[in-house]
Amino acid sequence: MPTMNMLQAINNALDIAMAEDEKVICFGEDVGVFGGVFRATSHLQEKYGKARCFNTPLVEQGIIGFANGLAAQGSVPVAEIQFADYIFPAFDQIVNETAKFRYRSGDLFNVGGLTIRTPYGGGIAGGLYHSQSPEAYFTHTPGLKVVVPRNPYQAKGLLLASIRDPDPVLFLEPKRLYRASVGDVPQEDYQLPIGEAEVIKEGTDITLVGWGAQMEVIGKAVELAEEQGIACEVIDLRSLLPWDADTVVESVLKTGRLIVSHEAPLTGGFAGEIAATVQERCFLYLESPIARVTGLDTPFPLVLEKEYMPDHLKIFEAIRESVNF
Amino acid sequence: MTTYAHQPLFMTGDEFSMATFSLLDPEGELYEGAKEPDLPRDHARRLYQAMLATRILDERMMAAQRQGRLSFYMQSTGEEAAVVGATAALDDTDMIMAQYREQGALMYRGFSIDEFMNQLFGNELDYGKGRQMPIHYGSRKLHYMTISSPLATQIPQATGYAYGQKLAGHGHCTLTFFGEGAASEGDFHAALNMASVHQVPVIFFCRNNGYAISTPSSEQFAADGIAPRAFGYHMHVIRVDGNDALAVYEATRQARQIAVEHNKPVLIEAMSYRLAAHSSSDDPSGYRAKSEEEAWRLKDPILRMQKWLLKKGWWSEEEETSQQETLRREVLDTMKRAEKRSPPPFDSLITDVYADITPELQRQFDQLKRHIRRYPEAYPRGARSLDLEVNTTTDSEGDA
Numbered sequence: 001m002p003t004m005n006m007l008q009a010i011n012n013a014l015d016i017a018m019a020e021d022e023k024v025i026c027f028g029e030d031v032g033v034f035g036g037v038f039r040a041t042s043h044l045q046e047k048y049g050k051a052r053c054f055n056t057p058l059v060e061q062g063i064i065g066f067a068n069g070l071a072a073q074g075s076v077p078v079a080e081i082q083f084a085d086y087i088f089p090a091f092d093q094i095v096n097e098t099a100k101f102r103y104r105s106g107d108l109f110n111v112g113g114l115t116i117r118t119p120y121g122g123g124i125a126g127g128l129y130h131s132q133s134p135e136a137y138f139t140h141t142p143g144l145k146v147v148v149p150r151n152p153y154q155a156k157g158l159l160l161a162s163i164r165d166p167d168p169v170l171f172l173e174p175k176r177l178y179r180a181s182v183g184d185v186p187q188e189d190y191q192l193p194i195g196e197a198e199v200i201k202e203g204t205d206i207t208l209v210g211w212g213a214q215m216e217v218i219g220k221a222v223e224l225a226e227e228q229g230i231a232c233e234v235i236d237l238r239s240l241l242p243w244d245a246d247t248v249v250e251s252v253l254k255t256g257r258l259i260v261s262h263e264a265p266l267t268g269g270f271a272g273e274i275a276a277t278v279q280e281r282c283f284l285y286l287e288s289p290i291a292r293v294t295g296l297d298t299p300f301p302l303v304l305e306k307e308y309m310p311d312h313l314k315i316f317e318a319i320r321e322s323v324n325f
Numbered sequence: 326m327t328t329y330a331h332q333p334l335f336m337t338g339d340e341f342s343m344a345t346f347s348l349l350d351p352e353g354e355l356y357e358g359a360k361e362p363d364l365p366r367d368h369a370r371r372l373y374q375a376m377l378a379t380r381i382l383d384e385r386m387m388a389a390q391r392q393g394r395l396s397f398y399m400q401s402t403g404e405e406a407a408v409v410g411a412t413a414a415l416d417d418t419d420m421i422m423a424q425y426r427e428q429g430a431l432m433y434r435g436f437s438i439d440e441f442m443n444q445l446f447g448n449e450l451d452y453g454k455g456r457q458m459p460i461h462y463g464s465r466k467l468h469y470m471t472i473s474s475p476l477a478t479q480i481p482q483a484t485g486y487a488y489g490q491k492l493a494g495h496g497h498c499t500l501t502f503f504g505e506g507a508a509s510e511g512d513f514h515a516a517l518n519m520a521s522v523h524q525v526p527v528i529f530f531c532r533n534n535g536y537a538i539s540t541p542s543s544e545q546f547a548a549d550g551i552a553p554r555a556f557g558y559h560m561h562v563i564r565v566d567g568n569d570a571l572a573v574y575e576a577t578r579q580a581r582q583i584a585v586e587h588n589k590p591v592l593i594e595a596m597s598y599r600l601a602a603h604s605s606s607d608d609p610s611g612y613r614a615k616s617e618e619e620a621w622r623l624k625d626p627i628l629r630m631q632k633w634l635l636k637k638g639w640w641s642e643e644e645e646t647s648q649q650e651t652l653r654r655e656v657l658d659t660m661k662r663a664e665k666r667s668p669p670p671f672d673s674l675i676t677d678v679y680a681d682i683t684p685e686l687q688r689q690f691d692q693l694k695r696h697i698r699r700y701p702e703a704y705p706r707g708a709r710s711l712d713l714e715v716n717t718t719t720d721s722e723g724d725a
Contacts, residue, residue: 303455
């Protein structure tokens with residue numbers, strides 16, 4: 001089985017989707033000849049021509065508006081927004097258009113073919129505008145699906161599923177892992193399910209939930225906890241919308257403890273949604289308060305990034321507090 | 326007034342042709358028929374020295390980035406005349422709202438090398454408190470709005486700022502810089518339309534440098550550049566040779582008159598070329614030919630201005646050499662100082678989110694401090710701010 005980094009896995013998924021279906025069209029800023037600023041679309045223009053893989057003018061609202069129209073026509077657009085921090089000019093198109101196309105037309109029209117790919121997250125000394133995790137703005141939008149892969153294998157399978165999904169998907173790529181995360185990825189076509197979490201490690205004492213780049217951080221914290229004899233169950237949510245409450249609830253019914261971690265600020269973050277649902281469904285089984293280990297309620301910093309980040313030590317401390325409650 | 330035609334007539338804009346205003350040829354000679362602007366010796370020297378200083382700062386800092394001393398850098402190489410020429414035509418107290426490649430404007434207004442370095446290294450003296458990536462400068466005293474990475478957001482803000490200046494009635498205007506790529510954003514169109522509708526003293530200065538990262542202007546727009554868009558907003562417009570500091574100066578000087586004396590916005594499109602990479606994270610060899618770069622190198626705006634000054638006897642080879650040496654030394658010395666300075670205070674992590682720190686944020690910060698007291702080695706910057714012992718010398722990890 002070949003080894004790929006996350007960018008190669010994404011590129012490979014796009015290649016497979018474009019080869020299989022000539023309706024699949026990739027575009028965005030610098031996506032053409034250059035292959036994107038992170039090179040996720042390398043060689044796609046060469047292979048499939050300028051009509052199916054191209055640079056757009058520098059206008060995010062235009063990119064997504066164009067993508068909505070293209071999807072409504074029956075094509076399968078895969079639009080790239082260069083950084084998730086720059087998705088906001090397209091917010092109107094995504095929230096008011098993409099998400100509501102099917103509903104408002106009584107299913108006469110839909111943009112289900114649309115996938116929006118965008119790199120998110122910190123840890124790259126990117127400061128305010130190259131580090132944000134904007135998932136919670138979008139998880140508050142019925143009609144969208146929100147998917148976040150944690151490694152190259154997941155990225156390929158989830159991206160192929162997103163492109164073929166009958167609903168529009170916002171596919172958030174953890175850019176800190178683009179080259180750092182390397183693993184075995186089958187060369188052939190495969191899909192991973194949207195809307196299903198994955199239990200990546202079983203344990204009996206406490207449940208840890210995260211997604212994307214945060215899974216690596218949770219993994220490090222779990223190593224520290226296991227050294228102290230704490231058996232952790234680790235769940236990668238993979239899809240935030242819809243999210244797999246059943247898998248999380250089932251785990252918490254077993255462990256009685258839950259920690260959710262994300263880089264985005266605490267207040268209004270998606271961890272709050274998970275905590276609310278779990279306390280509703282597991283109230284009498286909880287052994288300690290559900291804890292959230294997240295970024296601070298500030299814009300994303302630069303020099304003090306390390307202090308800001310919900311790192312493995314902060315998660316480890318939260319685990320200890322939870323089990324010693 | 327509506328006029329009617331009784332045969333269908335489609336227009337494309339090709340009916341108009343847009344000449345490029347230029348005064349100096351690449352040899353620093355005035356073109357025939359060109360009128361030398363009223364630019365006194367000292368003013369001309371200040372303009373040139375700022376261009377030269379910008380070039381040297383850019384060269385040194387890019388080298389520093391390559392050595393790993395700096396996380397990120399952006400050069401303005403090739404566009405110094407456009408930026409400094411425009412700034413020199415303003416009143417020093419006019420507002421500038423730039424994109425991110427306009428360090429020349431600050432250089433002209435007297436931002437010190439120390440001030441540049443403090444921002445680049447995000448130390449305790451950085452006005453932005455170490456919160457933004459390198460090159461996101463700002464200066465209240467020099468009337469230079471702090472840079473924001475998202476493109477084109479400053480353009481409608483400039484319209485609003487200038488509207489306030491008009492109401493204040495002190496005869497000031499705002500000049501906003503942006504690239505030809507950023508002009509594709511919706512914000513650009515909103516800004517121009519509102520400025521025209523509300524008769525605002527704002528100058529929209531487009532640096533058309535040929536590329537938005539890898540995307541050539543031929544894939545950015547189908548029209549003849551940015552300038553013709555002004556017609557759609559009934560706005561004054563001029564296209565200027567962006568590598569000709571004199572022409573940029575004169576075009577902007579007159580634009581300022583239109584803006585301030587008649588409360589009318591003006592669009593200026595300066596034709597230039599981004600000689601360097603987009604940023605230290607970019608490599609142009611993947612999308613453009615070396616020969617194209619070489620052709621533009623021959624049109625170097627600094628050489629052109631220098632030749633003109635030398636011919637006028639307003640500058641000398643000796644001054645050139647000594648200024649370059651002095652600047653290089655100053656950049657290196659100040660860099661060493663800036664690198665050694667402490668990071669911004671720890672509470673800068675939570676200040677300025679709001680005018681006052683919210684109770685919830687204070688709670689989060691107190692929790693963070695308790696955590697750092699438990700693991701001081703893992704957070705050397707935070708730990709030092711809390712006067713905790715840290716047995717490590719590396720605190721610069723994580724730089725991209």
